[in-house]
Amino acid sequence: MVLAELGGRISRALQQMSNATVIDEDVLKECLNEISRALFSADVQFKMVQNMQANIKKIVNLEELAAGHNKRRIIQEAVFNELCNMLDPGKPAFVPKKGKPNVIMFVGLQGSGKTTTCTKYAYYYQKKGWKPALVCADTFRAGAFDQLKQNATKAKIPFYGSYTETDPVKIAQEGVDTFKKESCDLIIVDTSGRHKQEAALFEEMRQVAEVTKPDLVIFVMDSSIGQAAFDQAQAFKQSAAVGAVIVTKMDGHAKGGGALSAVAATKSPIIFLGTGEHMDEFEVFEVKPFVSRLLG
């Protein structure tokens, strides 16, 4: 089930609960069960759904709520807050500081939209008056540098990479050093997303981080992968200090489970959403407006 349907189904469950003449344990239970079924269909992890149910039951204690309390509103608010909590790790992401050479490293599996997102991120800040630059430290995938170069050229953003150098660590270091000298204030390092072996990919990521000392590592994930995102995000988190998440392809078959799992696995907030293939199809992510929109 895709994200838009998830929101509709949760809203309908809340509406049905609201329509009941008396809100008793059975009505509340049926409402929460329907919300849980909706979350399972959106591929949200069992444990997260269980926690959500338990938290809501703790807040909405029908026996303790005196008559006259607006039970409908209290239940609706509790569901809203729980959905927000699932998307909010409770600590904000690093915010780049203007006038300093902020180094931002992007990690994620090949195909997740990492290279596209690097340019979108650079373009977003460029429009706000920053001086971004892009470094292609993916020497594994043929064509990675060309893709970054093409995107960067289109957006008039300086870029660094090599057709001949095969050591991504060397390129990353040289690129970051070059742009620091040029007083760029947002130096974005795109890394490889695939290798012959997973271990090699993570070791390379670790080495790139060691030489570039990123202020922020952003994990990019495709929203259509559902709860498989949990293991993926955790594996990346173990090798790099992931501090933020960007969820891509929200315009496609986005599942709620992916975004929620990525936040849970990395304990990092989502900062942007990718909503299309174009450079400006990129939105700042804010939990409350997102959940409000989801529930319609």
Ligand code: GDP
């Ligand atoms: P990478 O291998 O992770 O660097 O992924 P790419 O940046 O090459 O993206 C893979 C494909 O996903 C490309 O065809 C992109 O145009 C597409 N893509 C990336 N972000 C989005 C998005 O937010 N929405 C849509 N519809 N496509 C996207």
